[in-house]
Amino acid sequence: MNDVYLYPYSAEEARRRDELSLWRASYQENIACKIAIEEAVRRHYDGAHLDRDCLTGVLQEFGYKRTAWVLANTIQQKEWDGRFSPRNRAWAGQTYIPLDQWHNLDFIVTTHPAILDGVVDQYHAAYQRLELFGPSHCEPDSFEKLDYEGKVLVLSPDTLKESCWSPQNQLWYAHDGFGCSPTAIGRSVRCTCLGDGEMTRWNRADFIGVLKEEFLPAWAEEKLMELKGQEQSDVSPAMGGMTME
Secondary structure: OOOOOOOOOOHHHHHHOOOHHHHHHHHHHHHHHHHHHHHHHHHHEOOOOEOOOOOHHHHHHHHHHHHHHHHHHHHHHOOOOOOOOHHHHHHHHOOOOOOEOEHHHHHOOOOOHHHHHHHHHHHHHHHHHOOOOOHHHEOOOHHHHOOOOOOEEEEOHHHOOHHHOOHHHOEEEEEEOHHHOOOOOOOEEEEEEOOOOOEEEEEHHHEEEEEOHHHOOHHHHHHHHHHHHHHHHHOOOEEOOEEOO
């Protein structure tokens, strides 16, 4: 997969940040992705039906993030077009794409909107097959209200490289850190990955929220019990705040 960084700001903002080279590379890649989508439709649409694997090559080359960026930008630029389904228009509206003079017009997919709507549906289906955890798997208002210590947290896919997108890389057990508290100034959370056992620190904002217990997979439950057992064994018997000898 192409690893060109998906730059999230406008050219004007990039100039202020002295990051025009990043913006330019991403802008060119957006145009290339747009062309690839149009070519994929030409190859996979027979005039009546769109092949189910139309987007496969595009996703392999440009990744899910950029493909979604280009598709969402197209729908936003054509918000007046009723041939896009309400679901897809709502999805596109959730993606913030900065106003960038005329540049956003350069990566509008020109495929017929009725056909392109089916392409967006295929994107949703391909993303769902990844079986990643999302907001629907988390306790409501986790970020604003819940203490994370001792909880299983869901790491946002946006935090990970796409090559690391998997449910195993998303679930982390929170040990401690100021970021566990929703009201603390500190944001750091010390945690362990339930997939491979890696321990590191993430920012509280890197997580979607606390995983609902009913969505905890068996493999993660086993690792969770192991971690909690280790924590208990590391605590010396104490009484009245004094260690017993």
